[in-house]
Amino acid sequence: MLLFIFLDGVGLGPNHPSNPFAKTRYPALERLCGGPLTAEHEIDRADHLFRGIDACLGVEGLPQSATGQTTLFTGVNGPQLEGMHISAFPTRALRDTIAKHSFLKKAKESGFRVTFANAYSPYYWTRANRRNRHSATTWANMAAGLRFRDFDDLARGRAVYWDITHELARASYAPELPYVAPERAGQRLARLAARHDLTLWETFLPDLCGHRRIAWSPVETLQRIDAMLGGLLETLPPQATLLITSDHGNLEDPSTKGHTYNPAPLIVWGPGARHFRQVNDLTGIAPAILECLRHGRPSADSDENGLRRST
Numbered sequence: 113m114l115l116f117i118f119l120d121g122v123g124l125g126p127n128h129p130s131n132p133f134a135k136t137r138y139p140a141l142e143r144l145c146g147g148p149l150t151a152e153h154e155i156d157r158a159d160h161l162f163r164g165i166d167a168c169l170g171v172e173g174l175p176q177s178a179t180g181q182t183t184l185f186t187g188v189n190g191p192q193l194e195g196m197h198i199s200a201f202p203t204r205a206l207r208d209t210i211a212k213h214s215f216l217k218k219a220k221e222s223g224f225r226v227t228f229a230n231a232y233s234p235y236y237w238t239r240a241n242r243r244n245r246h247s248a249t250t251w252a253n254m255a256a257g258l259r260f261r262d263f264d265d266l267a268r269g270r271a272v273y274w275d276i277t278h279e280l281a282r283a284s285y286a287p288e289l290p291y292v293a294p295e296r297a298g299q300r301l302a303r304l305a306a307r308h309d310l311t312l313w314e315t316f317l318p319d320l321c322g323h324r325r326i327a328w329s330p331v332e333t334l335q336r337i338d339a340m341l342g343g344l345l346e347t348l349p350p351q352a353t354l355l356i357t358s359d360h361g362n363l364e365d366p367s368t369k370g371h372t373y374n375p376a377p378l379i380v381w382g383p384g385a386r387h388f389r390q391v392n393d394l395t396g397i398a399p400a401i402l403e404c405l406r407h408g409r410p411s412a413d414s415d416e417n418g419l420r421r422s423t
């Protein structure tokens with residue numbers, strides 16, 4: 113079982129107090145990275161990886177979300193396909209690529225139990241100007257024909273919102289959502305992951321914070337993410353593999369409101385880590401996920417929670 117946490121806008125910068133990742137201690141991130149989430153050190157073990165992977169992908173210019181995420185979720189080099197890095201929402205060519213090669217789709221077609229753990233607000237789908245303005249994850253989930261979780265799922269603890277605690281949603285468009293402690297959100301995500309072969313969850317918090325588009329400081333943002341990861345790590349079953357990566361740098365460099373050229377972190381924690389050892393850039397993630405799933409293929413006799421008994 114594999115849980116993929118996609119953090120939008122996280123790069124590996126230097127271990128320097130100006131870097132929010134090095135400014136204070138984050139216990140869960142330290143556990144996952146063997147120290148701060150910075151560029152100076154690596155972990156290369158069969159069950160634990162931490163290092164940087166290239167997000168520039170051989171194309172000039174700053175890495176951006178639409179091309180970077182398409183690459184992560186398909187294994188196809190999005191910037192090379194477009195001849196440039198493209199921000200925000202995937203273009204027609206990127207959408208076509210996702211429709212064909214979404215890792216969620218491929219995993220589902222191979223018989224794995226796949227889910228996207230984020231919840232979507234009721235307002236998301238009715239926004240008049242929405243049209244084709246969906247992020248790559250949304251397209252990847254559509255390509256797989258998977259259900260989108262909603263606020264009912266959030267109320268039942270069966271989804272995690274992109275802002276983790278609902279604080280940002282409550283302050284603007286969804287005051288009805290109850291506050292959820294970040295540790296509890298992490299526990300919920302772990303339980304979802306335990307019931308599926310492949311679970312995806314994404315947050316744009318680091319990217320929005322790096323672009324100064326939310327009220328939280330970088331440290332406040334990272335403290336919430338870290339507390340969520342703390343709750344997750346204490347609840348995730350030992351047979352689960354946790355993958356964390358990003359599409360481009362941003363939050364690690366407060367000297368700019370934009371993206372960076374820094375490598376994206378590759379964190380893999382758990383028995384499937386060895387399948388990610390050869391990954392050098394964003395194109396390697398989707399194939400490694402599928403390989404990891406194939407090697408951990410569920411036996412026919414799963415219990416009612418979907419947990420494997422014998423393998």
Ligand SMILES: [Zn+2]
Nearest residue numbers: 120121177359
């Ligand atoms: Zn991004």
